[in-house]
Amino acid sequence: MRPDATELGEARRRVEALVADLPAGRPGEHAFNEPWEIRAFAMAVAAYHNGQYEWSEFQLSLIESIRQWERSGRDPEDEPWSYYEHWLTALETVLAGSGLLSESMLDERTKSVLATPRNANHQHAHREPVAVDPPVH
Amino acid sequence: MSTHVRSQEEIAARVKALESILIEKGIMTTAAVDRLVEIYENEVGPQLGAKVVARAWTDPAFKQRLLADATKACADFGIGGLQGEDMVVVENTADIHNVIVCTLCSCYPWPVLGLPPNWYKEPAYRSRIVKEPRKVLREDFGYELSDSVEVRVWDSSSEMRYWVLPVRPAGTDALSEAELAGLVTRDSMIGVGPAASPVS
Numbered sequence: 001m002r003p004d005a006t007e008l009g010e011a012r013r014r015v016e017a018l019v020a021d022l023p024a025g026r027p028g029e030h031a032f033n034e035p036w037e038i039r040a041f042a043m044a045v046a047a048y049h050n051g052q053y054e055w056s057e058f059q060l061s062l063i064e065s066i067r068q069w070e071r072s073g074r075d076p077e078d079e080p081w082s083y084y085e086h087w088l089t090a091l092e093t094v095l096a097g098s099g100l101l102s103e104s105m106l107d108e109r110t111k112s113v114l115a116t117p118r119n120a121n122h123q124h125a126h127r128e129p130v131a132v133d134p135p136v137h
Numbered sequence: 138m139s140t141h142v143r144s145q146e147e148i149a150a151r152v153k154a155l156e157s158i159l160i161e162k163g164i165m166t167t168a169a170v171d172r173l174v175e176i177y178e179n180e181v182g183p184q185l186g187a188k189v190v191a192r193a194w195t196d197p198a199f200k201q202r203l204l205a206d207a208t209k210a211c212a213d214f215g216i217g218g219l220q221g222e223d224m225v226v227v228e229n230t231a232d233i234h235n236v237i238v239c240t241l242c243s244c245y246p247w248p249v250l251g252l253p254p255n256w257y258k259e260p261a262y263r264s265r266i267v268k269e270p271r272k273v274l275r276e277d278f279g280y281e282l283s284d285s286v287e288v289r290v291w292d293s294s295s296e297m298r299y300w301v302l303p304v305r306p307a308g309t310d311a312l313s314e315a316e317l318a319g320l321v322t323r324d325s326m327i328g329v330g331p332a333a334s335p336v337s
Contacts, residue, residue, distance in 0.1 A: 036149040042173035046165040109154035130292035131267045136284035
């Protein structure tokens with residue numbers, strides 16, 4: 001049931017060779033704090049593997065998003081730095097550039113995701129154990 | 138891009154929306170994304186849950202609050218902020234062992250435990266752990282429970298998410314809270330393994 005560690009290590013080396021040339025933002029910025037960050041990270045790699053853009057295009061787009069944020073001189077107190085928000089912006093930008101995505105399409109879909117209860121079919125609270133295996137005597 | 142500062146929930150929804158569009162367009166499959174996520178899944182959480190457990194082991198008053206209202210107690214650590222769902226912590230003792238599952242999908246207390254491992258989402262675990270918990274713990278996780286222990290299986294839903302407060306390992310009286318947190322594994326908070334023992 002568990003993934004093979006060697007195989008995962010190999011896969012990880014391949015992905016890391018890819019991201020090695022990206023701007024790192026600040027030290028430790030590649031660490032993930034939220035599940036969506038990994039998801040966004042993985043999607044950019046998957047779309048690249050699918051041939052949707054050159055990796056250098058994504059790289060430039062990410063650099064540009066970070067640069068714009070830095071130039072804007074926004075107060076980090078009001079808007080905390082998030083490396084993966086820039087990552088997401090960069091991904092949206094390159095996908096829009098190849099005509100696959102429009103901002104309005106994504107805004108619409110996001111609204112419907114927010115309006116759908118998570119696990120719509122599994123909201124009922126279960127207050128007792130679903131199974132009890134008593135001591136064996 | 139709008140100047141509106143987006144909440145984590147809004148961004149997470151946007152990422153989900155983007156994924157669904159790209160899947161519809163045939164650009165990627167969920168499996169391909171899952172495969173990449175798997176490489177990194179251990180890096181989100183479960184450090185947060187481990188901190189909470191270590192505090193509960195060292196601070197009896199905190200432990201009482203955690204067991205009474207885990208959502209509120211976790212807020213002390215800045216953990217939570219989801220759509221109002223409740224977290225419930227179930228305590229392992231010498232006589233009772235708890236294990237969590239989501240029988241229908243993969244509801245999981247990710248603010249404390251990070252992303253669920255793939256096996257947690259698989260039908261094999263979801264159905265078997267309910268029918269024969271003792272056997273699954275032994276065969277799939279190499280975790281042998283004493284016959285005198287009662288096993289309770291808790292079904293998480295999106296309204297109520299369970300996680301496990303493992304038993305504090307023996308021989309850890311001299312350890313600091315941070316050292317204790319290092320012994321708390323993800324599996325021990327799912328209930329499919331014990332907390333690690335200190336290296337002596």
